[in-house]
Amino acid sequence: MNTLLESVNLNKTYRVDARNEQQVLFDVNLRVEAGEFVSVMGPSGSGKSTLLYALCGMDRVDSGSVRFAGGTPESLVTLETLPEKELARLRLERMGFVFQEIHLLRNLTVMDNVILSGYLSGRRPRGEVNARGRALLERTGIAELAGRRITQASGGQLQRVGICRALINEPDILFGDEPTGALNSRASEEIMDLLTEVNCDGTTVLLVTHDVRVAARTHRVLLMKDGRLVSEQRPGPVEDDDEGEGEAEIGRREAVVGRREAEIGRREAVVGRREAALMEWLRDYGV
Amino acid sequence: MILLRILRRDLSRSRGTMSLVAAFVALSALLVAGGTGLIVTLNGALDALFAAARVPDVVQMHAGPVDRDAVERWAATQPLVAEVQLTPMIVVDAEAVYLAPDGTSEEGSVMDIGVVRQNASFDFLLDERNAVFAPQPGEIGVPMYYARRDGIAIGDRVRFRAGDHAATFTVAAIVRDAQMNPAIVHSKRFVVHPNDFAALQRLFPETEFLISLRLHDPDRADEAIAAYRAAGMPAVGPIVDRQLFRTLNGLSEGIVAAVVILLSGLLMVIALLCLRFSILASIEEEYREIGVMKAIGMPGRSIRLIYVAKYVAVALAASAVGYAFSRPLSALLAADVTEYLGSAPAGSVGGVLPMAAAAAVCAAVVVSAFLVLRRFRSISAVGALRGTGMRRRDDVRRVRPLHRSRRLGVNTVLGLRDVAQRPALYALLGFIFFFAVVFIVLPLHFLSTMTDPGFVSYMGIGTSDIRMDLRHSESMDHRFAELNAALAGDPEVARYAALVTSGFDLLRENGERESIAIETGDIGVFPLDYLAGAVPTAGNEIALSFLNARDLDVAVGDTVTIAVDGTPRRLTVSGIYQDVTNGGRTAKARLPYSAGAVRWYAFAVDVIPGVSVAEKTREYAQRFAPARVTDLAGYMTQTLGSTIDQLGTVTLVALIVGLGVSMLVTALFLHMLVRKDADRIAVMRRIGASRGSIRRQYRSAVLTVLALGLVLGTLFANTLGERLVSVLWSFMGAARIHFVVDALRAYLLLPLAFAAAVILITRIVTSGIGNPTGEIR
Secondary structure, eight states, rough: OOOOEEEEEEEEEEEEESOEEEEEEEEEEEETTOOOOOOOETTTTSSHHHHHHHHTSSSOOOOEEEEEOSSSGGGGGGGSSSSSHHHHHHHHHHEEEEEEEEOTTTTTTTHHHHHHHHHHHOOSOOHHHOOOOOOHHHTTOOGGGGGBBBBGHHHHHHHHHHHHHHTOOOOOOOEEEEETTSOHHHHHHHHHHHHHHHHHOOOOOEEEEEEEHHHHTEEEEEEEEEEEEEEEOOOOOSOOOOOOOHHHHHHHHHHHHHHHHHHHHHHHHHHHHHHHHHHHHHHTTTO | HHHHHHHHHHHTHHHHHHHHHHHHHHHHHHHHHHHHHHHHHHHHHOOOOOOHHHOSSEEEEEESOOHHHOOOOOHHOSSSEEEEEEEEEEEOOGGGESSSSSBBBBBBBEEEEEEEEEEEESSSOTTTTSSSOOOOTTTEEEHHHHHHHHHHOOTOOEEETTTTEEEEEEEEEEEBBBTTTTSSSEEEEEOOOOOHHHHHHHHOOOEEEEEEESSGGGGGGHHHHHHHHTTTOOSSSSSEEEHHHHHHHHHHHHHHHHHHHHHHHHHHHHHHHHHHHHHHHHHTTTTTHHHHHTTTOOHHHHHHHHHHHHHHHHHHHHHHHHHHHHHHHHHHHHHHHHHHHHOOOOOGGGGGHHHEEEEEEHHHHHHHHHHHGGGGGGOOHHHHHHTOSSGGGGGGGOOOOOGOOOOOHHHHHHHHHHHHHHHHHHHHHHHHHHHHHHHHHHHHHHHHHHHSSGGGBBOOOOOOEEEEEEEEEEETHHHHHHHHHHHTTTTEEEEEEEEEEEEEEEOOOOSSSSEEEEESSTSSSOOOEEEEEOOOSTTTTEEEHHHHHHHTTOOOOOEEEEEEETTTEEEEEEEEOOBOGGGGGGGOOOOOOOGGGGEEEEEEEEOTTSSSSSHHHHHHHTTTSSEEEEEEEHHHHHHHHHHHHHHHHHHHHHHHHHHHHHHHHHHHHHOOOOOOOHHHHHHHTTTTHHHHHHHHHHHHHHHHHHHHHHHHHHHHHHIIIIHHHHHHHHTOOOOOOOOOOIIIIIIIIIHHHHHHHHHHHHHHTTTTOOOTTTTOO
């Protein structure tokens, strides 16, 4: 197993004013393996978003450590030791983000929003970035929006743009902060399909959500309550096949993608079952 | 309560902006109140001076004898005329007057110097306390102009020399002359005891008369003048009226007041633009809150009041502070007025005006805040809550998409796009850059023009290696002959021109006679650029300086009449040239010169190749001292040195003010822009754009605007600015000035200085850009 992201004893306190403090993270220990599809659930105010922002280096913690390993051993970094500038570079090149509010730039077209991060990182020639951007739009089914302004697209379409943007630099990990929170159930399903595909392509995905339907589609669900990780569930892969990493898994994933259409009915049923199981589990923790 | 919370948050968040707006408003109020105060003082002082001096309503200057009885008889028959007075005035050549402590005479002065007795019934010359000055024998009253210029004090000596005779007086008063006070009036009156007057008259027999009238109704001066002319009364000279005295007296100080008030207007505009910007930025920030207030049914008027309250408070406080400090400023500005014109009686109605002016500034701020806040009306509660509606209208302009860019850095492209997408927003900054550039480049260009050797073409002389001047002295004629002989025999001299300037009488169509300085001799040797026409080649031709041609209203081909050896000769104007020396009034002709009327001699000399100009200059300067021998650059600095120094100071001040205002406004602009763009910045920060990356975007945008401002400002200065300077300098004698551009300073160093200033400001302002977790609305 290859650990991609690891947190050790994260603590974070928000200071409202001199007398009013609120600790939102208590000794959070978390490990995400490369290729995993993980979700963090919890009621609002449980600290799950704070955890996400701490893990990706957008926010600093009071104590504890976040280690992030890229593809190679020398690319292991400890986030809290990095200066601001390198944190930004890390987010730009090796992490992708999908937000509930999407947060696209209104002064850019759909295509420009997608390729901006690619241009900013400057790792690849612009022609290549453009080609990748077009391919991503194609793959997410919104190629025809490329030249449009973002005000001319629907919420579900915009979230696809957001995912394309997040993937432009081929990140090691994709973070999602309630990526389906602002969408209707159908658009939400489609986005989860897309994220599953992304994960199947090898990108680690870490979502924060309070939606059981979303969590049910992930491999592993962490439950957060009052700033602590209290439990963990592995709903298991959709195919009821819980083994293997490495070569075998890649083959299996390709098979999954191929079989997807055929399996859709069965999967719906599986997801439905899992939802029920997760609901039960949540009730056990009084959530 | 939501309203108080918003107000408090807004004030704390926009502390920087509000203090800047307050500073601009306070400065604006300060200047407008100060300027108004100056005008009020000026008016009061003029009234007081004119009343104390009993200034005449009409004055005819007349050169020549007067039949006193005839004038008085005519006046007695005129129902308009209340009083008439004839004042004889001794005309003293400038070179005969010794005022300065270092004992040099006034030769070369543009002033016509006259000596009078104190008048009996009106047109009094006043002392420092505005009392009628009555000199004792041996005492003299010196015009304020000279006292100011040379620091002459009571007890100093003034000497008039005529040949071997001299008359010396003790200064007993510095006089205010309601007619001739201002520096721009080229006549000055000294006042002495009647006995001394008679004695002086024997030394200087040339006497003019001032025929002064007081009217029953001062507004009917035009009728009185018409009647005077119709009656054929003595009229060899100009006729002027009280209104002109007032204008001339008020002019120089009036210009100061006008500049101060204009400056205040400019600051006001900046303040209002900033205010508008600040309000719009806070509307964007508080958009949802405004929506909430509307949604819960609060009337739009009350919401506006919440916002406007802040600006009213700031405007009131700032203009009050400005007004408070305007009192000492007025006093400072009016110091000159008080000295020249005396103090104004205190406690007049005018004292309210500065306060009213400051109040107007305050009102303008409040009204403009109200106008901007009218936008609240267009906010719909639902739209605001859903985050749609009026906001971001400015983001929709289509420009070339980012993915088409090839070469430029992505941040540079984003900055450029931003300018293209929000031109109205950036226009504010562009205007400021434009004005700042014009403000600096104009004096800079003019300075480099004045210090360029080519500037001699505006001085009425041709280009030569060396210039020698022999000014009025006992042995002038003798020295001239010596120099002439030396130059003729000097093998190192390639060519030279001997030039003699002497006084001639010019006869006007109406019979008036006026003195004109004409340069004669080898006038064609060193060529000069003519505005029109060419150098006189025949004896019946004359070239006039621009100012002379304008005053005489003649063009090339017209004729003027000059008295040569007592007989009038008609000369055809062959050319018009620019000349800023000798008051701008010179002429060139091939006339025989009369030894008695020579004002000065000059030589223009070219040395043969290989001979050092500097050494030749030194050689002649030693041999022929006190002749002034200089190379051309030296001639220019000696002639125009003080003007160049002043211009240098003006340029420096313009540079500091222009750069300072640009930096201040850039800081303000960016500060507000960063607030306005908070969303956009936060999004970019989240996806991993560094602070430096965002900084480069703003830097690119601001530098683009700066480049536009620099180009347009420089183009403006080089075209219309050049004409503007020409118009201003046409009063000095140069009507068609071509800028000589110091490309290094104007086109390289200045833009670099601007860029450096702007980059520095951008860096400072954008260092406050927030962390990626910043709230996104």
